[in-house]
Amino acid sequence: MMKRSLTADAREQLELARSHSGRAAITVFGGHEQSLRQTLIALLAGSEMKEHESPGEATMQVLSGRLRVNAGDDEWEGRDGDFIAIPQSRHSVTAITDATFLLTVAKA
Numbered sequence: 001m002m003k004r005s006l007t008a009d010a011r012e013q014l015e016l017a018r019s020h021s022g023r024a025a026i027t028v029f030g031g032h033e034q035s036l037r038q039t040l041i042a043l044l045a046g047s048e049m050k051e052h053e054s055p056g057e058a059t060m061q062v063l064s065g066r067l068r069v070n071a072g073d074d075e076w077e078g079r080d081g082d083f084i085a086i087p088q089s090r091h092s093v094t095a096i097t098d099a100t101f102l103l104t105v106a107k108a
Contacts, residue, residue: 004028006040010063010100013042017098022047028102039103043067043095051092056107058086065099 009026016024022044030037035056040063043049051070060069062078069076069084071091078084078101086103 002029006063006102009040010042013040014044014098014100017042017044017047023049035107037105037107039105040100041103042100043093043098045095045097045099048092048094051090053090054086054088054105056105057088058103058105060084060086060093060104061102063100063102066096067099067101068094068096070094 006028009028013024013026023042025039025041028038028040041049045065060078060083062080062082062084064080066077066079069078069086069091070093071087071089074087076084077096
């Protein structure tokens, strides 16, 4: 069994984002070699994950802050506690405020 504090991880990643490029991430479960990967990502306000493909089915749970997911003409805004199913099309993520989220990806 494994246990960790996502709240503490989120705080640490926001601090790292402030001292780096405006974003930071840590894999909290799984990895590239496994079919399931969960990554905690921190983005400072105005920072973004540029448009990219999803490597498989994916969801995000917003832990703190506000962010926007864009996929073509579609747009979703998420805030503390929101759960968003990521489209399996090109998409981007932009932080409206400093934000942290748990990205879960299940590769086929």
